[in-house]
Amino acid sequence: MDKLKIKAELKPYLYLGLTLCTVLLFYKVVTNIGTLMDLIRKGVRFFVDVFKPLFWGLILFYFLKRLVTLLDKRFLRIGFFKKHVKYSRIISILLVYFCLFFLVYLILLFILPQIWQSVRIIISGVPSYIGKVEDIISKLQLEQYINYFVKNSPATKSSQGVASSRGIEDLLSTLLGEGNLTIQDTLTYLIESVIGVGSKLFRLILSLFLSIYLLLDSEVLGRQITTAVKSIISKDTYRKWTKTLGLMDETFYKFFIGKIYCSIFVASFVFVGLILLRVPHSSLISLIILVLNIIPYFGPIVGGAIGVLITLFNSPSKVAWVLGLVILVGQLEDNLLGPKVLGNQIGLKPFWIMISVIIGGEIFGIGGMFLAVPTFAILKVFIVEWMTKRNA
Numbered sequence: 001m002d003k004l005k006i007k008a009e010l011k012p013y014l015y016l017g018l019t020l021c022t023v024l025l026f027y028k029v030v031t032n033i034g035t036l037m038d039l040i041r042k043g044v045r046f047f048v049d050v051f052k053p054l055f056w057g058l059i060l061f062y063f064l065k066r067l068v069t070l071l072d073k074r075f076l077r078i079g080f081f082k083k084h085v086k087y088s089r090i091i092s093i094l095l096v097y098f099c100l101f102f103l104v105y106l107i108l109l110f111i112l113p114q115i116w117q118s119v120r121i122i123i124s125g126v127p128s129y130i131g132k133v134e135d136i137i138s139k140l141q142l143e144q145y146i147n148y149f150v151k152n153s154p155a156t157k158s159s160q161g162v163a164s165s166r167g168i169e170d171l172l173s174t175l176l177g178e179g180n181l182t183i184q185d186t187l188t189y190l191i192e193s194v195i196g197v198g199s200k201l202f203r204l205i206l207s208l209f210l211s212i213y214l215l216l217d218s219e220v221l222g223r224q225i226t227t228a229v230k231s232i233i234s235k236d237t238y239r240k241w242t243k244t245l246g247l248m249d250e251t252f253y254k255f256f257i258g259k260i261y262c263s264i265f266v267a268s269f270v271f272v273g274l275i276l277l278r279v280p281h282s283s284l285i286s287l288i289i290l291v292l293n294i295i296p297y298f299g300p301i302v303g304g305a306i307g308v309l310i311t312l313f314n315s316p317s318k319v320a321w322v323l324g325l326v327i328l329v330g331q332l333e334d335n336l337l338g339p340k341v342l343g344n345q346i347g348l349k350p351f352w353i354m355i356s357v358i359i360g361g362e363i364f365g366i367g368g369m370f371l372a373v374p375t376f377a378i379l380k381v382f383i384v385e386w387m388t389k390r391n392a
Contacts, residue, residue: 037362040363041363052207053210054207054210056203056204056210056211057206057211058210060211061214062253063253064100066253068089068092068093068096071091071096072092076088089215089216090216093215097208097212111287114283115283115284118280118283121280122281122310122314125313125314132313240385244381244382244385248381251377251378252378255374255377259294260294262333263290263291263294264290265333265337266290266293266329266333267286267287267289267290267293268286270285270329271283273325273329277318277322277325279318280311280315281314284310285307289303289304289307289326291303293333295370296353296354296357297353297354297357298354298369299369300333304323304330307326308322353373353376357373360373
């Protein structure tokens with residue numbers, strides 16, 4: 001009885017101690033958030049670099065699995081393949097990869113040269129772009145404000161000592177080296193380049209073989225994993241986890257496939273419009289919009305702004321037309337195509353979508369922005385499942 005009384009008396013102090021520890025831990029995390037984010041980034045990058053071939057193989061398997069299964073079912077309707085099921089799967093995989101490689105070949109043959117030419121023209125025209133910006137600044141009388149900003153920026157202050165004490169030529173000679181490169185240095189650079197390209201090529205081939213193996217024996221591997229998991233956890237837990245993982249898979253896959261379809265539509269529509277308007281660098285602008293449109297909210301705005309900016313420097317008379325085209329396509333996607341293709345798969349409010357994109361971009365850069373929304377949607381599935389179980 002005395003023992004229970006002592007425990008009851010100690011409870012307020014125990015709660016107070018736990019509260020103080022929690023507050024202290026939260027304070028330490030907030031004050032060292034930069035260091036913590038760097039550690040997380042380094043840890044994730046190290047893990048991804050080590051298992052990169054496996055990750056790429058799993059990614060290829062994940063996005064090609066449904067297409068291979070669809071073709072497999074079609075082939076199995078034919079009499080010969082009903083008796084030789086393995087051949088049906090092999091032909092389906094070969095057909096999918098042939099289409100994939102053929103698509104890559106067409107991109108490299110027709111689209112990439114145009115984009116490369118546009119990039120070269122834009123890079124060579126940078127001096128003229130700078131001149132145009134200077135003319136705009138002088139017309140708007142903004143020189144004094146820009147000079148003040150540049151003069152008082154931290155980067156300018158930190159480099160003033162170096163720039164004043166040494167000339168540009170000395171600085172360049174320091175950066176590039178005092179003397180010419182020796183034959184040994186050149187050979188070392190060439191050998192390292194060949195090794196680097198060979199290593200990346202080997203990883204790519206390994207990823208392809210891993211994905212083919214997974215596609216070929218996915219059912220066998222699935223049964224083995226299922227048997228192993230069922231031997232560890234109860235049937236009720238297995239059923240609940242299967243339902244949750246299925247919902248996560250559906251959310252993740254449909255979001256990405258839907259966004260890719262929407263982005264292809266938007267980029268194609270913009271490309272046709274730019275061709276009809278005779279806007280220079282149409283392929284490059286369309287590619288930028290295609291890639292960035294996958295990022296919700298911020299991506300279409302940034303992609304459209306870059307397209308308008310490129311048009312402004314190369315064909316100013318058509319800026320209004322390009323801006324109108326980008327706004328029109330954005331409205332079509334938001335009000336017509338997006339709801340039909342994506343529906344309400346994510347189930348997140350716009351505020352949480354923007355927060356997820358910001359957090360993902362801050363921690364993992366561009367890749368984090370692409371993966372942020374489906375990751376937050378998956379976290380939402382876990383949280384809803386946990387709250388449902390807790391309230392039951």
